[in-house]
Amino acid sequence: MRQLEDLKIVFMGTPEFAVTSLQRLLENQIPVVGVVTGPDKPSGRGLQMQPTPVKKLARHASLPILQPDKLRDPQFIHNLREWQADLLVVVAFRILPPEIFTIPPLGTINVHAALLPKYRGAAPIQWAIINGERETGVTTFFIEEKVDAGDMILQRKIGIGEFETAGELHDRMAVLGADLLVETLAQIASGAAQRQRQVGEISLAPKITKEMAGIDWKKPSREIFNFIRGMNPAPGAFTKWQGHNLKIFRAHIIDEVNDRREAGMIVRANAKEGELIAQTGRGQLAIDEVQIEGKRRLPAAEFLRGHKITPAEKLG
Numbered sequence: 001m002r003q004l005e006d007l008k009i010v011f012m013g014t015p016e017f018a019v020t021s022l023q024r025l026l027e028n029q030i031p032v033v034g035v036v037t038g039p040d041k042p043s044g045r046g047l048q049m050q051p052t053p054v055k056k057l058a059r060h061a062s063l064p065i066l067q068p069d070k071l072r073d074p075q076f077i078h079n080l081r082e083w084q085a086d087l088l089v090v091v092a093f094r095i096l097p098p099e100i101f102t103i104p105p106l107g108t109i110n111v112h113a114a115l116l117p118k119y120r121g122a123a124p125i126q127w128a129i130i131n132g133e134r135e136t137g138v139t140t141f142f143i144e145e146k147v148d149a150g151d152m153i154l155q156r157k158i159g160i161g162e163f164e165t166a167g168e169l170h171d172r173m174a175v176l177g178a179d180l181l182v183e184t185l186a187q188i189a190s191g192a193a194q195r196q197r198q199v200g201e202i203s204l205a206p207k208i209t210k211e212m213a214g215i216d217w218k219k220p221s222r223e224i225f226n227f228i229r230g231m232n233p234a235p236g237a238f239t240k241w242q243g244h245n246l247k248i249f250r251a252h253i254i255d256e257v258n259d260r261r262e263a264g265m266i267v268r269a270n271a272k273e274g275e276l277i278a279q280t281g282r283g284q285l286a287i288d289e290v291q292i293e294g295k296r297r298l299p300a301a302e303f304l305r306g307h308k309i310t311p312a313e314k315l316g
Helices: 016-027 053-060 074-082 124-130 166-190 221-230 300-306
Strands: 009-013 032-036 041-043 048-050 087-091 108-112 135-142 152-159 237-241 244-255 266-270 275-279 284-292
Touching (some): 009 053, 016 166, 087 166, 152 166, 221 284
Parallel strands (some): 009 032, 009 087
Antiparallel strands (some): 041 048, 108 135, 237 244
8 A cells, every 4th residue: 555645657648638637746746757748839920839738837847758759659668667657647648559558557547528438539528518418527547448448447527507618617627637636546546446347328529620610500509509619719619701700609599499581590680789699490599709710709799890790691
């Protein structure tokens, strides 16, 4: 039996979601002997090379850092072994090959933002909202060769707010995931961790691309409402208006009643009242926050004051 502070951990992660977990390990003085994260990438107007969010924190904490282009690179594997970790912790990183996840004697664990086996894949938070789920959660599990299919350790549920966006849920789940990670590590250190096979219906949560973010106005109001929430903040659900891409970040349902009007038609556009209402395949949807390409996000009322939209115009 060990103490939590005796574990030697290598942390693997790249985006903001992973930062919360790494920060929690450091706050609890759990020994992180090294960090593996993605390569720096060009970003911003000047396309300057930028470190990943996890690298920024690791550098601030003076932790050793590896940024492999290829996970099977022999030099990377050699360097990883030299850290002599008891355990690898993976939070929002790449798919690991067996040459990596079999290295540490206590195994490799992952923090996944879903109630496995539901929503295996890269975008579980977004798909849970798009599919209209009322709750989701976080699962810690041992990594094996089949993606997101290893034995579970712990699971915690979290409710999804009626109007909550993927970005808002992401931030709450990052905290839940960090808490669950520390609890999981404590169980592993003490020898109390119980391996549980995943049971139940399997569903997938593939990576979301910009091309997938187009709104299909023929769908019912409820489905489009959930789709907009799930695509907020990135990549942003979009439609076409007067030849421009128009992103819609927030909306609410007016009704879910069948109507003879054509899907995508503007039913009402009133700048004074701040009303911008579109017909869907079943019901009507009020558009609350938009962004036309090249401009900033605006409440519908402000957008309508600067852009002439008339009823009977078509979105899509």
